[in-house]
Amino acid sequence: MIFKFGAPLTRSAIFLVLPLTDPASPSIVRSTLPNFSSLSKSVFFRDSSADFASTIGIGSSVWTSLNGLPSPKELHTFLIVMIYASKFERQLMKSLGSAVKLVDETVGFRYFDSRDLGFIDGTANPESVDGQASTLIAAEDDPNAAGGSYILVQKYLHDLTAWQALSAEKQEQIIGRTKFDNIELGDAEDDQQCSHKNLNTVEDANGEERDILRDNMTFGSLGSGEFGTYFIGYTGRLWVKEKMVERIFVGHPPGLHDRILDYSKPVTGAVFFAPSVDVLQGLAD
Template identity: 45%
Template sequence: MAIPQSVVVPPTRAAVFLVGTIAEGGERTVRDLLQNLAGVIRTVAFRAPGDGLVCVAGVGSEAWGRLFPGGPRPRELHPFKELDGPAGHRAPATPGDLLFHIRAQRMDLCFELARQVTDHLGDAVTVVDEVHGFKYFDERDLLGFVDGSENPTGPTADAAVYIGDEDPLFQGGSYVIVQKYLHDLAAWTALPTPEQEKAIGRHKFSNVEFPDDVKAPNAHIAVNTVVENGVQRQIVRENMPFGAVGSGEFGTYFIGYARTPAVTERMLDKMFLGDPPGNTDRILDFSTAVTGCLFFVPSVDFLNAVTVGGSDAGSLGVGSLKDT
């Protein structure tokens, strides 16, 4: 099994999310950074080895063909699927060639690594979205509810996230979908707590989930459950709150890792289109998606096998990948 990037890690107190687009002619610089990303991480992480600094890099569909022309391609990598649902609920697709998901127990470590990454990339990449996330009390979002308590753990999380024999050249890889949601906190806080709990599908204080026979069909938890052949399909969410008090911006950065993007896409279909049609996620009446991107997260072995060479075409050490 190929060595995966650090996707499944314990929750952290801080995160920086960088989404960028690659300039024409910037492919070689990007490949060089991806190949040497582990070393860049070490230059920052050694200063505070106990604070868990990690960085996951992802590549978008269109950028994959530019970075590795003629090479193998993850079989399920495609652009983010934009959704237009009833009542104006929309999941937009927005530009994004690269994702850097940086996490640590301290924001200064995340900030420094983000600076080092962007310094290495220079003019080759334009950052089109930058979000600084923070832990909010006991893993709550800005709506006041615990977020991520249904995440699988241990071997179950690994099985949900990392590709296996179904795509041999990309074992240890993963798919990740990101969306930035902005909340109408004024409207949400005006909602009585019992109505908030009904919209989410769990008690606000205790975090106890409502029984299925009590849970509203459009509750967030109900809509985000995907069951196939009697088995619940799972993803690993690493969501973080973010905000700017002065400008009144309050949000949640959704980031969901999965072995196949089809599971997360099915959740989004149910949220924005409804299942049955029209039964959309109640939370969308208060939260608006403003970005949407899909990336492939290669294994560490894959990144190490990238060769930059003297030309801008780049290549992959495919033989070494087959041997992992």
């Protein structure tokens, strides 16, 4: 896993979802993953001008089959690879061979100034030191998973015709920000419909707001007519993102779900653990 805190997010990415295919797969994957960092470097050295980053997340059942290491505390019941550059995915798939099966491949991109549904996305992302504290698992929380991160992935398909039929004012009420200049709107009154922004605001027992790192990308195809968002959330505390998901789908108060869901449908969703580079390289031991 490679994070570049404070650096601009990449302009495009390829997302691969790869479940294992047979009982022999874990040994092949176990011998391949320690070379993940080397494969990344070899691509970067060929074209150092490319904006390159890569992340590999491992699902709960795959993690237990790969090694004898304890499972991260919050990981629960797929292999996902996120590649923020071209040219790399072919080398990785060649290394994994028949050990995995490609069940989803999505090419994402940044739309204008990182807009999604017409609004700037990722405004609340933490940066630098705050980003590391929010995104990486701390040793005091889980020493066996320290330096890694939980990843929650969801693929959404948008009904753009219905969304674009709304007035800009109605869209702003749903999102919680102004559309053109990205100004945050006020919070809803108690027992009233909350905006998407409000529903994604989570506090711990001490009233401290908890952040995650969002690395969402839009995707689309004129041929298939499918347009949507590939949501990716990195966090050192999985409960934070799970609470956000609960608030979005159940509502806060319950019954008042996120109105984005009236125009955007989730079609996939999973939780993964992205180990630190040191742990990844040690899988072959």
